Amino acid sequence: MATRPTTQFGTERTGICIMSIASEMRGILPTANLQRLLDALSAKGYRIIGPTAHDGSVVWETVRSVSDLPIGWRDQQEPGRYRLEQTASQEVFGVVHGPQSLKPFVFAPREPLLQIERTKDGFAPRQMIPQLEKVAVIGARACDLAGLTVQDRIFLNDAYRDPYYAARREGLFVIAVNCVRALSTCFCASMETGPRAKTGFDLALTEVDDRLLIEAGSEAGFDLLSDLSLSPAPQKLLDEAATRVDACGHSQVRRLERSRLPQALYDAHEHPRWDDVAGCCLACTNCTMVCPTCFCHAAEETPDLDHQQTAHVRLWDSCFTQEHGYIHGKNIRPTIKDRYRMWLTHKLASWIDQFGMSGCVGCGRCITWCPVGIDLTEELSALLVPASRSSVTSQQVEGP
Numbered sequence: 001m002a003t004r005p006t007t008q009f010g011t012e013r014t015g016i017c018i019m020s021i022a023s024e025m026r027g028i029l030p031t032a033n034l035q036r037l038l039d040a041l042s043a044k045g046y047r048i049i050g051p052t053a054h055d056g057s058v059v060w061e062t063v064r065s066v067s068d069l070p071i072g073w074r075d076q077q078e079p080g081r082y083r084l085e086q087t088a089s090q091e092v093f094g095v096v097h098g099p100q101s102l103k104p105f106v107f108a109p110r111e112p113l114l115q116i117e118r119t120k121d122g123f124a125p126r127q128m129i130p131q132l133e134k135v136a137v138i139g140a141r142a143c144d145l146a147g148l149t150v151q152d153r154i155f156l157n158d159a160y161r162d163p164y165y166a167a168r169r170e171g172l173f174v175i176a177v178n179c180v181r182a183l184s185t186c187f188c189a190s191m192e193t194g195p196r197a198k199t200g201f202d203l204a205l206t207e208v209d210d211r212l213l214i215e216a217g218s219e220a221g222f223d224l225l226s227d228l229s230l231s232p233a234p235q236k237l238l239d240e241a242a243t244r245v246d247a248c249g250h251s252q253v254r255r256l257e258r259s260r261l262p263q264a265l266y267d268a269h270e271h272p273r274w275d276d277v278a279g280c281c282l283a284c285t286n287c288t289m290v291c292p293t294c295f296c297h298a299a300e301e302t303p304d305l306d307h308q309q310t311a312h313v314r315l316w317d318s319c320f321t322q323e324h325g326y327i328h329g330k331n332i333r334p335t336i337k338d339r340y341r342m343w344l345t346h347k348l349a350s351w352i353d354q355f356g357m358s359g360c361v362g363c364g365r366c367i368t369w370c371p372v373g374i375d376l377t378e379e380l381s382a383l384l385v386p387a388s389r390s391s392v393t394s395q396q397v398e399g400p
């Protein structure tokens with residue numbers, strides 16, 4: 001994403017009237033004319049990726065036409081359940097999200113790092129930095145942007161800048177969509193990451209009936225908006241868009257109690273609730289695969305059959321696997337209880353100590369895509385009740 005111009009979105013441009021920039025940085029596009037935005041992106045050399053309905057889910061795919069987007073579809077998500085429904089609506093962005101966040105576009109699920117060839121003098125390694133590709137992703141949500149901020153903190157840290165991630169990140173242009181409908185699994189409002197996209201986007205859209213309010217959040221977004229020559233947004237529409245996004249936040253039924261974190265989770269290390277959740281968890285790794293912030297990875301060698309060359313490849317991994325806890329001849333997390341406890345404690349406690357931010361952005365994907373419907377907001381609530389009180393409560397519930 002390019003450097004951000006500022007106003008209500010961030011920093012300041014000097015010598016220019018703030019109000020005039022604010023009005024230049026947003027405009028109205030009738031939804032029927034959305035193809036103009038896609039065409040403008042194509043003209044600037046971007047491959048456009050957007051949500052598409054496939055096999056009962058929404059997945060990111062290359063889109064060329066507005067008709068490729070999931071018009072009229074809506075998603076219903078609950079613990080362990082995801083359903084798409086076709087409605088009579090003409091909404092383009094009625095689906096909130098599928099299992100994928102922005103993570104795969106920057107932290108590739110399979111990234112060849114080195115190609116090593118045998119030579120007469122030994123070995124010749126060649127670094128496989130991905131070629132710069134201009135990719136515009138339309139339809140990212142505020143929680144996805146927050147997830148991307150976390151990944152940036154991990155992979156673009158000055159001391160350990162990852163050149164593979166950096167190359168993919170450089171070509172990314174993000175068109176966010178502000179949420180006007182919350183899923184039953186969303187809790188971004190309590191994490192203060194959504195439902196409004198505040199930072200980290202190039203353009204942000206709010207769909208209000210048959211119109212799209214478009215705001216620029218970067219210089220690249222501002223340039224594209226200028227090319228579109230949109231009508232200015234009337235105050236009434238701005239107010240209506242704000243009201244709908246605020247209502248989405250207020251409608252969220254889940255929340256995560258953060259006030260006592262991280263210490264409360266460290267204090268809960270021996271809590272009996274870990275045994276309860278371990279009794280349900282399948283260690284399937286789904287929660288980590290769909291999470292926009294999880295960054296565990298492993299490396300694999302794939303030599304050719306005559307041992308003349310090998311590829312050194314980075315693959316997504318999960319802290320829920322046996323192998324991930326295997327270090328120096330010993331598995332440091334042999335049980336599912338060890339792994340679930342490590343995952344949740346890292347997400348909501350030690351991540352804060354490590355990166356100065358939460359490892360959870362409140363997208364709710366791990367709740368939806370857990371085959372047994374384990375809900376981290378419920379687990380945290382139970383873990384925050386001191387063990388002595390929780391055991392009294394459970395005896396009372398079981399009754400005579």
Ligand code: SF4
Binds near residue numbers: 347365366
């Ligand atoms: S832990 Fe779950 S709710 Fe939090 S960011 Fe990851 S997938 Fe989303």
Ligand code: SF4
Binds near residue numbers: 280281283370373
């Ligand atoms: S998705 Fe659910 S069952 Fe699978 S590892 Fe995560 S918590 Fe366990």
